[in-house]
Amino acid sequence: MSIDLKNVSVIGDEFKASKFIENLKGKEPVFICTMSNTMTATVPGITVAGANPELIKYTPPADVELVYYGECKCIPGVPATPDGKPTPAIITMSALKLAEVPFFVVEAGCEVKPYAPYISLNIPGPGGNIQTGKALDRGVVEKSIGYAELLGRNFADLADYLVLGETLPGGTTTALGVLMGLGIDARGKVSSSMPDNPHEIKNRAVEEGMRAAGIQIGSLRNDPLGAIATLGDPMMISVVGMALGAAPKVPVILAGGTQMAAVVALISRIRPDILNNIAIGTTKYIVEDPTSSIQWLIDQSADMPIFGADPGLGKSHKEGLRAFGHGFVREGVGAGGATLTAMLKSKGKITTDIVRAEIERNYERIVEAKLRES
Amino acid sequence: MSIDLKNVSVIGDEFKASKFIENLKGKEPVFICTMSNTMTATVPGITVAGANPELIKYTPPADVELVYYGECKCIPGVPATPDGKPTPAIITMSALKLAEVPFFVVEAGCEVKPYAPYISLNIPGPGGNIQTGKALDRGVVEKSIGYAELLGRNFADLADYLVLGETLPGGTTTALGVLMGLGIDARGKVSSSMPDNPHEIKNRAVEEGMRAAGIQIGSLRNDPLGAIATLGDPMMISVVGMALGAAPKVPVILAGGTQMAAVVALISRIRPDILNNIAIGTTKYIVEDPTSSIQWLIDQSADMPIFGADPGLGKSHKEGLRAFGHGFVREGVGAGGATLTAMLKSKGKITTDIVRAEIERNYERIVEAKLRES
Numbered sequence: 001m002s003i004d005l006k007n008v009s010v011i012g013d014e015f016k017a018s019k020f021i022e023n024l025k026g027k028e029p030v031f032i033c034t035m036s037n038t039m040t041a042t043v044p045g046i047t048v049a050g051a052n053p054e055l056i057k058y059t060p061p062a063d064v065e066l067v068y069y070g071e072c073k074c075i076p077g078v079p080a081t082p083d084g085k086p087t088p089a090i091i092t093m094s095a096l097k098l099a100e101v102p103f104f105v106v107e108a109g110c111e112v113k114p115y116a117p118y119i120s121l122n123i124p125g126p127g128g129n130i131q132t133g134k135a136l137d138r139g140v141v142e143k144s145i146g147y148a149e150l151l152g153r154n155f156a157d158l159a160d161y162l163v164l165g166e167t168l169p170g171g172t173t174t175a176l177g178v179l180m181g182l183g184i185d186a187r188g189k190v191s192s193s194m195p196d197n198p199h200e201i202k203n204r205a206v207e208e209g210m211r212a213a214g215i216q217i218g219s220l221r222n223d224p225l226g227a228i229a230t231l232g233d234p235m236m237i238s239v240v241g242m243a244l245g246a247a248p249k250v251p252v253i254l255a256g257g258t259q260m261a262a263v264v265a266l267i268s269r270i271r272p273d274i275l276n277n278i279a280i281g282t283t284k285y286i287v288e289d290p291t292s293s294i295q296w297l298i299d300q301s302a303d304m305p306i307f308g309a310d311p312g313l314g315k316s317h318k319e320g321l322r323a324f325g326h327g328f329v330r331e332g333v334g335a336g337g338a339t340l341t342a343m344l345k346s347k348g349k350i351t352t353d354i355v356r357a358e359i360e361r362n363y364e365r366i367v368e369a370k371l372r373e374s
Numbered sequence: 375m376s377i378d379l380k381n382v383s384v385i386g387d388e389f390k391a392s393k394f395i396e397n398l399k400g401k402e403p404v405f406i407c408t409m410s411n412t413m414t415a416t417v418p419g420i421t422v423a424g425a426n427p428e429l430i431k432y433t434p435p436a437d438v439e440l441v442y443y444g445e446c447k448c449i450p451g452v453p454a455t456p457d458g459k460p461t462p463a464i465i466t467m468s469a470l471k472l473a474e475v476p477f478f479v480v481e482a483g484c485e486v487k488p489y490a491p492y493i494s495l496n497i498p499g500p501g502g503n504i505q506t507g508k509a510l511d512r513g514v515v516e517k518s519i520g521y522a523e524l525l526g527r528n529f530a531d532l533a534d535y536l537v538l539g540e541t542l543p544g545g546t547t548t549a550l551g552v553l554m555g556l557g558i559d560a561r562g563k564v565s566s567s568m569p570d571n572p573h574e575i576k577n578r579a580v581e582e583g584m585r586a587a588g589i590q591i592g593s594l595r596n597d598p599l600g601a602i603a604t605l606g607d608p609m610m611i612s613v614v615g616m617a618l619g620a621a622p623k624v625p626v627i628l629a630g631g632t633q634m635a636a637v638v639a640l641i642s643r644i645r646p647d648i649l650n651n652i653a654i655g656t657t658k659y660i661v662e663d664p665t666s667s668i669q670w671l672i673d674q675s676a677d678m679p680i681f682g683a684d685p686g687l688g689k690s691h692k693e694g695l696r697a698f699g700h701g702f703v704r705e706g707v708g709a710g711g712a713t714l715t716a717m718l719k720s721k722g723k724i725t726t727d728i729v730r731a732e733i734e735r736n737y738e739r740i741v742e743a744k745l746r747e748s
């Protein structure tokens with residue numbers, strides 16, 4: 001393969017993975033980022049996707065603005081953790097710009113709209129805190145998943161493959177919720193934006209939600225839309241729906257970490273026949289994460305290749321970026337899938353070193369320059 | 375040319391037109407319909423794009439639902455004139471389905487949202503009645519035209535060419551307004567959905583608007599965005615913006631009648647260098663309309679081919695459809711551009727006869743079956 005395997009780790013059947021990748025090299029992708037909020041992110045300690053709790057609702061719009069414009073519009077600077085680690089959108093933006101990948105945004109229940117065009121699925125607002133056992137109105141889930149499916153079908157007519165990312169603070173907890181509802185005991189397996197993965201807080205939130213909804217692990221095994229409505233989030237409506245619409249026609253890369261395990265589990269309960277046209281594209285940091293297990297999570301629902309692309313930040317000479325290589329942030333806004341897509345579209349001409357250099361350039365321009373200003 | 379010229383009338387330089395067409399045959403288009411409202415449609419006698427004034431605001435969402443699903447969701451039946459002539463969306467839908475053309479919707483200031491996914495440009499509501507001399511907030515025009523440009527750029531990376539249609543009741547009057555503001559005396563030249571084109575009512579509305587804004591014909595010659603804000607409508611923000619983003623990269627077909635003359639005039643004042651990558655795709659009914667003159671209107675701003683595709687309805691055995699061939703409705707929802715696109719994408723295999731047969735089948739299913747039910 002001319003995609004340098006030093007730059008991409010592969011989990012799963014090697015023949016299958018190689019076939020999937022070979023099929024996409026040099027082809028024309030579209031990257032679609034779903035932006036969402038869930039009130040689950042307000043549970044103390046669950047997420048650091050925002051410098052403080054009030055700022056979390058600005059993270060999704062600021063992320064997509066960063067990818068569109070190379071800078072945020074709705075906040076100064078870029079989204080960051082409370083201790084200043086920048087959003088992974090800086091990876092996504094750098095990779096997509098390098099490979100000139102067309103970029104679209106789907107708005108699925110955001111609190112704050114971006115200063116940019118976006119596709120609406122008519123989801124009225126953020127998902128509820130799943131501690132209440134009520135994440136979304138079931139009618140909304142059913143209607144909007146149909147809209148997303150239509151959208152996926154139309155994008156599949158335009159692009160050779162779809163890459164579906166997301167920005168949703170708190171999303172690994174709702175992923176855990178849906179996996180549990182579907183009968184996959186994912187406790188201790190989902191990833192985190194923090195090196196110290198707060199599994200206990202996530203487990204407790206999901207267990208409270210299950211109690212509130214009067215269900216047990218696996219109760220929603222045969223009701224995937226019910227699992228989204230009870231313990232999920234609006235991002236799932238969008239990404240599951242688009243995959244359902246697109247994967248019967250073209251390959252789909254789910255660009256995300258363990259949140260995409262919930263998406264795969266949902267698809268496996270709705271249309272398992274399309275799973276062979278879907279793969280996971282994430283970062284090396286997720287694939288190698290000792291505090292979570294994407295492989296185990298995916299294996300529960302599908303035999304599907306998992307690609308872990310390396311944006312090379314472990315070797316960055318910028319301390320703020322090196323953190324990605326040391327257990328911070330790890331993934332988000334489809335950073336890993338975007339890196340993989342840049343490598344695929346360029347037939348391997350865009351390497352880890354090139355991606356890292358571009359990220360460093362953007363980091364200097366966007367993060368360091370702003371720090372100097374203030 | 376293998377596009378049978380019996381099916382498409384051409385106005386303009388034949389060599390240029392032929393080159394434009396040859397370049398697109400068999401290529402992959404995307405059809406993007408902008409849905410808008412302007413309160414100008416409430417001026418009595420200005421439009422029949424709705425069975426009664428209260429229903430006019432449902433026409434844009436119902437039109438795009440018809441194209442997406444083959445049936446409307448927000449109203450029973452289909453949009454129609456007070457005397458029962460069906461919406462031209464039935465032509466658009468039939469042509470796009472025949473040729474399997476991917477379809478997207480941009481929502482630009484609609485009163486009622488469709489039961490379907492749509493792209494938002496964050497335009498807060500319908501355009502004002504231009505009799506007041508205030509159609510839109512200038513800040514909204516500037517910001518949202520930038521969003522539309524971004525969108526056009528991204529679609530241009532995905533498709534070989536863009537086909538931009540619109541559904542906007544009252545749109546020929548705002549077109550007249552903008553043309554007048556830009557110094558093109560279009561009185562008596564814009565088309566109508568009625569055989570008796572109510573030029574006097576349109577002229578009066580525009581003249582009142584100019585008086586209210588304190589301007590003369592041509593006052594906004596050098597201020598195209600000001601012309602939209604004063605006498606235009608939100609559809610123009612979307613279509614002009616997308617053309618500005620896309621035409622530097624790929625050909626753009628403006629799918630509409632004399633409303634698109636205002637779009638061309640605006641582009642000619644913003645980026646005249648891209649006009650050579652743009653053409654008008656409309657119906658034979660507009661090109662041959664004795665009550666308007668698209669050729670004269672376009673000639674004032676650009677040397678651009680005008681294609682008039684024939685959906686063949688003059689020979690339909692359905693009376694309700696034959697009306698299109700006799701001065702009713704004529705164009706809308708990009709009907710002519712969609713017909714042209716179906717012919718182009720199929721390299722001429724889809725002919726007027728095939729389009730008419732498909733429209734008749736859909737008319738039986740959607741309009742006649744409903745009539746029998748009621």
